[in-house]
Amino acid sequence: MMNETLNTIIKARRKRRNRYVSVTIILAIITIGLCCTMMMLGNTIYPVTDVIHVLLGETIPGASFAINEIRLPRTVAGLFAGFAFGAGGYIFQTMLRNPLANPNVIGITTGSSAAAVFCIILLHTSSTVVSLAAVIGGLVTVAIIYGLSRGTSFAIGRLILIGIGIQAMLNAVISYLMLIGKTNDLPNALRWLSGSLNGAELEMTYPLIIAVIIVTPVLIYFAKQLEMLELGEQAATSLGVNTNKTRVILMISAVLIIALATATTGPIAFVAFLAGPIAQCLVGVGFSNILPAGLIGVILVLGGDLIGQFAFETRFPVGVITGIIGAPYLIYLLIRINRKGDI
Incomplete structure (x- = not known):
């Protein structure tokens, strides 16, 4: 009887592992396909051979400029920002056990x-300073939210409610800054706020690329502890997890890549919100969905950018497309949570 139970558990785990590997490979293939499509499509469509030759250093009139200066930076920014939003969003949703x-x-x-x-409207700083300020702003915001939510003990519901309150206050600040800003500064600020890959520069993506490469192994290393945190504070502690240390490391790592992604592309709406639930739906439970969530984030960003560029007569930034996709899901989720009384 015991052997049969053990064999059933082993078979179920093997099945979940095979599903995880299969879904991750399929998502990776879709990601590669979208990257290739981003490099090929534009005002002029270039064949794959031209794209490869240009990337290998060959000069092709017209194609070299379009691919190296416009399409490659746009694709790289979407690739790493999408992964950062997807993986970071999944970390927060899993760690705090709330979508x-x-x-x-x-x-x-x-x-x-x-x-x-603030930097664009009042200080008129360079894009480098704006990006740096965005990173610092994200880190300071999460520090304030986490500090206020702790009280005598850490509470997830308190953190979410305080975060929503801080968000409302910051949105009011943004509205005020836009109201007092000079006319020639507003288009730049609006373009930044909408979340867009337009005007992406390869040099500006380097900090994000480095951060994603360094942080992703850290997130994967703490994947087991993350799963235990999902069981609850007491259960995780009884299993030997230092909950405060693990939560702080995961939070800082996730916030760092999210803040850098926001600094690179602007706040692309709902990617961090949607990637985790989609990954869990496709992969299921039993394994960490950090990589699948990151890949789904890439697919949402690159796919949304392609739709925004070519599906309509007017070109829309990717944040508009992801916002259209994510807003109905947010409404559905709020209705479901309200009925369950979870928050």
Whole structure:
């Protein structure tokens, strides 16, 4: 009897592992396909061979400029920002055991946005300073939210409610800055706030690329502890997890890549919100969905950008497309949570 039970558990785990690997490979293939499509499509469509030759250093009149200066930076920015939003959003939702506990809803990306708009409207700084301010703004915002939510003990519901309050306050600050801003500064601020890959520069993506490469192994290393945190504070502690240390490391790591992604592309709406639930739906439970969530984030960003560029007569930034996709899901989720009385 015991052997049969053990064999059943082993078979179920093997099945879940095979599903995880299969879904991750399929998502990776879709990601590669979208990257290739981003490099090929534009005002002029270039074949794959031209794209490869240009990337290998060959000079092709017209194609070299379009691919190296416009399409490659746009693709790289979407690739790494999408992964950062997807993986970071999944970390927050899993760690805090609530789908609303993501950077968009609890104000982290809004903190980055407020800092960036402040620099654009009042200080008239360079794009480098704006990006740096966005990173600092995101880190300071999460520090304030986490500090206020602790009290005598850490509470998830308190963190979410405080985050929503901070987000509302920061949105008011952004609205005020836009109201007093000079006319020639507003288009830049609006373009930044909408979340867009337009005007992406390869040099500006380097900090994000480095951060994602360094932080992703850290997130994967703490994947087991993350799963235990999902069981609850007491259960995780009884299993030997230092909950405060693990939560702080995961939070800082996730906030860092999210803040850098926001600094690079602006706050692309709902990617961090949608990636985790989609990954869990596709992969299921039993394994960490950090990589699948990151890949889904890439697919949402690159796919949304392609739709925004070519599906309509007017070109829309990617944040508009992801916002259209994510808003109905947010409404559905709020209705479901209200009925269950979870928050």
